[in-house]
Amino acid sequence: MRKILLSLSMLGALTACGDQESLSIVQPTSNDETTQPVANVRLDSLSNPQQTALQPGQPLQLDYTIHSTLLETQHVGVTFMAIAQDKVAQLDSEVEPQGYNLGTHYVPQLSDGEHTFTAELMLPNEDMPSGDYLIAAYVDSAQSIENEADLSDNRSRNVDQGDLTTYAQISIDSTYYHDFVMDTLVVGDGFAMFPDKGKREITSQGAPEHKRSDIIGHLMPANLVTWSAMPKSPPH
Numbered sequence: 001m002r003k004i005l006l007s008l009s010m011l012g013a014l015t016a017c018g019d020q021e022s023l024s025i026v027q028p029t030s031n032d033e034t035t036q037p038v039a040n041v042r043l044d045s046l047s048n049p050q051q052t053a054l055q056p057g058q059p060l061q062l063d064y065t066i067h068s069t070l071l072e073t074q075h076v077g078v079t080f081m082a083i084a085q086d087k088v089a090q091l092d093s094e095v096e097p098q099g100y101n102l103g104t105h106y107v108p109q110l111s112d113g114e115h116t117f118t119a120e121l122m123l124p125n126e127d128m129p130s131g132d133y134l135i136a137a138y139v140d141s142a143q144s145i146e147n148e149a150d151l152s153d154n155r156s157r158n159v160d161q162g163d164l165t166t167y168a169q170i171s172i173d174s175t176y177y178h179d180f181v182m183d184t185l186v187v188g189d190g191f192a193m194f195p196d197k198g199k200r201e202i203t204s205q206g207a208p209e210h211k212r213s214d215i216i217g218h219l220m221p222a223n224l225v226t227w228s229a230m231p232k233s234p235p236h
Contacts, residue, residue, distance in 0.1 A: 037069055039070040040070070040150055041073075041139055042067045044067050044114065046065075047063040047064065049170065054171070054172060056127070058122070059121065060121050060122070061118055061121070062121070066117075068110045073140075077107075077144075078117075078138065079103075079137065080101075080102040080119060083136060084099075085131070085132045085133065105121070130171075134169060139155070
């Protein structure tokens with residue numbers, strides 16, 4: 001009987017030791033793992049211009065807000081396009097949507113956090129059908145930022161959900177147009193032209209638009225037609 005009890009007590013001791021050893025091997029898992037932030041820039045909002053009823057050839061200003069994380073990139077281009085509301089879906093489905101280039105605004109320096117900028121743009125002086133338009137924006141259209149986390153939030157989005165936060169709304173009246181025409185330009189002595197500061201887009205569809213330069217010297221225009229708004233002539 002004593003042998004049986006001794007054997008049972010030894011077996012219990014071994015079992016306890018085995019349990020302790022198994023417990024010491026098991027490592028507890030932690031659910032407190034954190035996601036490391038990665039570099040990204042996001043278009044947060046686009047405000048309507050102060051004047052929303054516009055004509056082809058008119059300048060406009062609008063404010064936009066972007067949010068940047070872990071970026072110190074310089075001269076980031078933000079491209080703007082006006083597109084008719086009934087064609088806005090082309091921004092997602094078409095390589096070349098049927099919109100109108102309004103120009104590019106350059107952010108001199110990106111830094112962490114939320115920042116608001118004012119873009120000075122211009123509607124093209126061409127035959128734009130009258131109607132309601134949306135202005136869309138694309139941050140870093142030249143893709144100068146490397147290894148960005150998410151490119152889908154660089155641009156205007158979610159219009160299919162009725163969310164116009166990243167769009168500006170305008171209406172175009174093509175009854176009148178601006179007929180600023182320069183017939184002759186005589187270049188004076190001491191004239192030079194240098195690129196305006198700011199990084200240029202590395203690609204372009206056709207001729208570049210709204211590329212500014214610094215002018216050193218003077219111009220002597222002749223036979224200059226002044227800026228005015230005139231009704232369109234009926235087609236001949």
